[in-house]
Amino acid sequence: MRHVCRDLLPLSAIEHLVYCERQWGLIHLEGVWTENRLTAEGRRMHERAHDPQTEVRGDVRTARGLRIRSLRLGLVGKADVVEFHRTSDRGHEPSPHSGRLRVPGSPESLGVELPGVAGLWLPFPVEYKRGRRRHEEAYKVQLCAQAICLEEMLGAAIPRGALFYGKSKRHMEIEFDDTLRVKTEQAAVRLHRLTTEGKTPPAVFSKKCERCSLLDHCMPRATGSAQSVRAYLAQAIKDSGRGIP
Numbered sequence: 001m002r003h004v005c006r007d008l009l010p011l012s013a014i015e016h017l018v019y020c021e022r023q024w025g026l027i028h029l030e031g032v033w034t035e036n037r038l039t040a041e042g043r044r045m046h047e048r049a050h051d052p053q054t055e056v057r058g059d060v061r062t063a064r065g066l067r068i069r070s071l072r073l074g075l076v077g078k079a080d081v082v083e084f085h086r087t088s089d090r091g092h093e094p095s096p097h098s099g100r101l102r103v104p105g106s107p108e109s110l111g112v113e114l115p116g117v118a119g120l121w122l123p124f125p126v127e128y129k130r131g132r133r134r135h136e137e138a139y140k141v142q143l144c145a146q147a148i149c150l151e152e153m154l155g156a157a158i159p160r161g162a163l164f165y166g167k168s169k170r171h172m173e174i175e176f177d178d179t180l181r182v183k184t185e186q187a188a189v190r191l192h193r194l195t196t197e198g199k200t201p202p203a204v205f206s207k208k209c210e211r212c213s214l215l216d217h218c219m220p221r222a223t224g225s226a227q228s229v230r231a232y233l234a235q236a237i238k239d240s241g242r243g244i245p
């Protein structure tokens with residue numbers, strides 16, 4: 001995708017969209033949000049991750065709550081955590097520029113210069129998630145979108161990042177390969193198209209509905225296709241005949 005988007009949409013919307021287009025529509029078009037125990041824990045983790053501060057530990061500098069955007073994807077948001085890993089400490093004097101990151105050489109370079117710090121530093125985005133370690137496609141796409149934002153802003157190639165799962169306290173490293181990048185760009189295009197159309201997509205009932213915080217608002221069995229509505233009604237009539245509420 002080579003065009004530049006004029007409208008910037010929230011980066012977090014891409015995760016909802018990839019998880020379920022109806023969930024995205026309910027949250028971002030209709031303003032529905034239900035907080036349950038799981039989403040409350042997730043929100044608290046994000047608040048902690050967004051505490052504005054920079055930590056320095058050896059060859060890793062950690063920035064929290066960085067504002068990021070991509071004009072190419074048309075997305076804007078915050079990165080929970082961006083680690084900068086030192087890849088070289090020679091050949092580069094500390095930059096006198098404050099608040100501005102400068103890229104030494106080509107996009108294939110080993111990192112970026114940080115203001116006032118010697119060496120080259122490779123950005124490594126980390127997204128915090130509640131729960132156990134799982135391979136969630138939507139999380140990977142969201143993280144990859146963050147990486148594309150950072151690449152565009154810093155002019156650096158970012159080959160990988162990580163998902164951090166609160167429950168297990170484990171990092172899952174994610175490689176931003178071509179397949180994931182294409183999926184992320186397609187999701188951004190879809191996000192803009194559906195936003196322009198402004199219509200919440202219909203429900204498609206699946207296993208993931210059981211874990212969805214919007215299940216009660218969405219009523220996927222009752223609001224999905226005519227076939228699933230018929231099945232839902234038939235089951236409801238059967239259950240009421242057996243005295244099941």
Ligand code: SF4
Pocket residue numbers: 020021022023024026203204205206208209210212213214215218219220
């Ligand atoms: S209940 Fe299912 S169809 Fe409805 S928003 Fe959630 S995941 Fe999507």
